[in-house]
Amino acid sequence: MAAVSSPARHRLGIAARTLAAVAGGYTLAAFTTTAFALALRLPRSEAVMVATLPSFLVFAAAVVWAFAARTAWRAWAGILAPTLAAAGVTWWLHGGPGS
Amino acid sequence: MNLAALLLTYAGLLALALARPPHRRAVLPREPAHGCLRLLPPLGWLLLAGAACLLGSDLGWPLGLVTWSADIAGSGFALIMLLAWRPRLALLPLALVVGLPL
Amino acid sequence: MSWLHTWSGLLLGWVLFAIFVTGTATYFRWEITRWMQPEIRQAGTPYDAALAAWQRLDTVAADSPQWFAELPDDRTASTTLFWRHAGPGRRFGRETLDPATGQPVVARDTRGGEFFYRFHFQLQLPHPWGRYLAGVAAMFMFVALISGVITHRKMFADFFTFRPGRAPLRAWLDFHNVTAVLALPFYFMISYSALVIFMTMYMPWGGRVLAGPESAARGSRPAAAEAWGASADFAPMLVLAQEAWDTDRAVKRIEVANRGTDRCTVTLTRADGPKISLNAREQLRFDGVTGALLDPMPPNTGPGTAVHDALYGLHLARFAGPALRWSFFIMGMFGTALVATGMVMWTMKRRARGGAGVALVERLNITAIAGLPVAIAALFWANRLLPVGLADRGDWEVYCFLCAWGFMLMHPLVRPVMHAWHEQLRLGAALFLLLPLLDALTAGTYLRAAWQHRDWAHLGFNAAMLACGLLLHVAAGRVHRRLGIAATATTVPAAAPSRA
Structure with missing residues (x-):
């Protein structure tokens, strides 16, 4: 039984990590960009530059984390937590609970 | 000036390669003294840094560093090809520089 | 992590290979145009x-x-x-x-060198899709670089080592390492700056949440109803x-x-x-209106803009003089070799296991690595052989390129793998080696004029084509030798692999 389910589990793990890397990683990069762009209080074009330039580094770091984490659960948790934080900051600065 | 920097990067990479026994045995006719060997890695890094300084002062640091990394790629490739096929000739580019003025 | 390196490198490897080849050619975009349009001579100030x-x-x-x-x-x-x-x-x-x-x-x-420039980031696909695909390829490359450095940290230690005589897989791995380490800063720069150049397409969200006055002003263009001044x-x-x-x-x-x-x-x-x-x-x-000299535009200052403009400039390398441009060209060739060796190694490791996936990857490798040079050579041959008066001649050149590449996609389907490699490499070598001869026959007067005026664009192009042809010729020779070894080794159990 275990011998049959083990490769299946392995594949499921890889699929979960891939999804975390691609979808989770991009979402994290997008929300860190918006959070930075809003938090920096710079002139618009400069704020967009400074916030967007490192976004691909964030994306790449998330991808590497997704495949370096010990389990697929940890991979997801490690990407989801900062994504929610960045989304929260974005929501707060973009109008917050008032609007 | 750029040719000088190119040769400096070559010499620096050659010193780093000679610090490794397999390449040293292939290039040098006999094993040098132990004291010399200990000096090879710092000498290599020093030569590479010298090439960077030369290019930096000549072309300005941004363009100098870009040229430096391109020089390392070019001279490194030449060195690796020589080490792979004609290891005895790896010293030749340096010998030419020393020999030409004479 | 090793898994990530393998698959991020392979999945878009063919696209990446084509992007590297055309991008490397783009460093000499204007020289290529000069060769493809030899009628125009430089004149005046x-x-x-x-x-x-x-x-x-x-x-x-x-x-x-x-x-x-x-x-x-x-x-x-x-x-x-x-x-x-x-x-x-x-x-x-x-x-x-x-x-x-x-x-x-x-x-x-003719499209001239513009063809390579456009193909490099649009891949002959309808408008936004080529750029999106190129962006995905750049991101995959960036991830493959990072994961490659993490997994193969020890490659820095033996990076001087290339053992062409060793077992094939070992020699390929050596070469993969050598080309990777030699130009590593170049690869990081080129993949990241590629993402930065189109970053407002790939990551538009920063601008979206900051919908400021600048984006509003861009939309309102006054109608030209006023009197023409x-x-x-x-x-x-x-x-x-x-x-x-x-x-x-x-x-x-x-x-x-x-x-x-x-x-x-x-x-x-x-x-x-x-x-x-x-x-x-x-x-x-x-x-x-008045012709008066205006104050210079206030430069866009700020560290973000400065980094962006520097990365953009580095990617295009317009600042490079002839020597540095050749260095960039050579590093581009290293990048091409890096992608190619990685893809070939993927199949070498799995060839014994067989299966439809390996067979497919192997054939796509042939089409991309050996077939693309044939297609490019076909583009140059078409430039010299198509009638000058043909309508939409520039488009026909591109059709020739695409048709040749299509043939190179079909060819491995009907030939054994190693034979297909050998034949396509030989064809590419022949086409490139004969190109200067074709040039002399069809554009001889221009070639002579180029020689008299020391016009290095035209002469250098022919020399570069000879070098490309020689490179392919050497590669074909190596494949041929392996074919000979394989033929003598597998004459007895020859029926075995056909089951796959």
């Missing part, structure tokens, strides 16, 4: 060409709100004009001028530019904006100098 360009625009695009002209320099022979058509919408007219006569060129129609005389502006800039790095671009309105401006841009950042361009701006 950029200032004569500027005046001729202005006069031509005045006759063909008098009612246009916006003009652009790219002037010839020591790398380009012809003037390119663009103008925006009057009325709504963003439609542009385009014309190539012979700087000597100031008239449209009488030369064969006359513009100032161009010649005095040119005299000023001539006094400010020498002929060595002279005026390169003319842009006239808001023509016909009182906000008309004329901007002259100097040829690129040895400054990396694209923001460091030298410009002279004039009031288009």
Whole structure:
């Protein structure tokens, strides 16, 4: 039984990590960009530059984390937590609970 | 000036390669003294840094560093090809520089 | 992590290979155009060409709100004009001028080096999709680089080691390492700057949440209903530019904006100098109505803009003189070899196991690595052999390229793998090696003129084609030797692999 389910589990793990890397990683990069762009209080074009330039580094770091984490659960948790934080900051600065 | 920097990067990479026994045995006719060997890695890094300084002062640091990394790629490739096929000739580019003025 | 390196490298490897080949060729984009349009000779100074360009625009695009002209320099022979058509919408007219006569060129129609430049980031796909695919490929490459460095940290230690005589897989791995480490900063720079160049397409969200006054202003363009205002005389502006800039790095671009309105401006841009950042361009701006010299545009300052402009400039490498440009070209070739060796190793490790996946990857590898050079050679052959008067000749050249590549996709389906490698490499080698001969036969007068005038663009192109042909010839020879070994080794159990 275990011998049959083990490769299946392995594949499921890889699929979960891939999804975390691609979808989770991009979402994290997008929300860190918006959070930075809003938090920096710079002139618009400069704020967009400074916030967007490192976004691909964030994306790449998330991808590497997704495949370096010990389990697929940890991979997801490690990407989801900062994504929610960045989304929260974005929501707060973009109008917050008032609007 | 750029040719000088190119040769400096070559010499620096050659010193780093000679610090490794397999390449040293292939290039040098006999094993040098132990004291010399200990000096090879710092000498290599020093030569590479010298090439960077030369290019930096000549072309300005941004363009100098870009040229430096391109020089390392070019001279490194030449060195690796020589080490792979004609290891005895790896010293030749340096010998030419020393020999030409004479 | 090793899994990530393997699959991020393979999945878009074929796209990445084609992007690397065309991008490397793009470093010599204008020289390629010169070879593909040998009729146009360099003549006159950029200032004569500027005046001729202005006069031509005045006759063909008098009612246009916006003009652009790219002037010839020591790398380009012809003037390119663009103008925006009057009325709504963003439609542009385009014309190539012979700087000597100031008239449209009488030369064969070709895309020239522009083909490689466009293919490099648009991949002959419909508009946004080529750029998105190129962006995905750049991201995959960036991830493959990072995961490769993490997994194979020890490659830095034995990076001087290349053992061509060893077992094939070992030799390929050595070569993969060597090309990776030698130009590692270049790969990181080129993949990250590729993402940065189109970052507002790939990561538009920062601008979306900051919908400020600037984005609103861009949309509102006043209708050109007001009376058409006359513009100032161009010649005095040119005299000023001539006094400010020498002929060595002279005026390169003319842009006239808001023509016909009182906000008309004329901007002259100097040829690129040895400054990396694209923001460091030298410009002279004039009031288009009075002809008065305006204060220079306040440069976009700030560290973000500075980093962006530096990365953009590094990617295009317009700052590079001939020696550095060749270095970039060679590093581009290393990158091409890095991608190719990685993809070949993937199949070598799995060949024994067999299966449909390996068979498919192997065939796509042949089409990409050995087939693309054949297709490029076909493009150059078509440039010399298609009738000069053919309608849409430039498009036909591209069809020849695509057809040749299509044939190279079919060919491995009917031939055994190693034979297909061998035959495609041989075909590519022959096409490239014979190209200078074809050039002498079909464009001999231009070749002779190029020799007399020491026109290195034309001569250097032929030399580079010979070098490409030799490279493919050597590769074909290596495959042939392995074919011979395989033939003697597998004559007895020859039936075994056919089951796959």
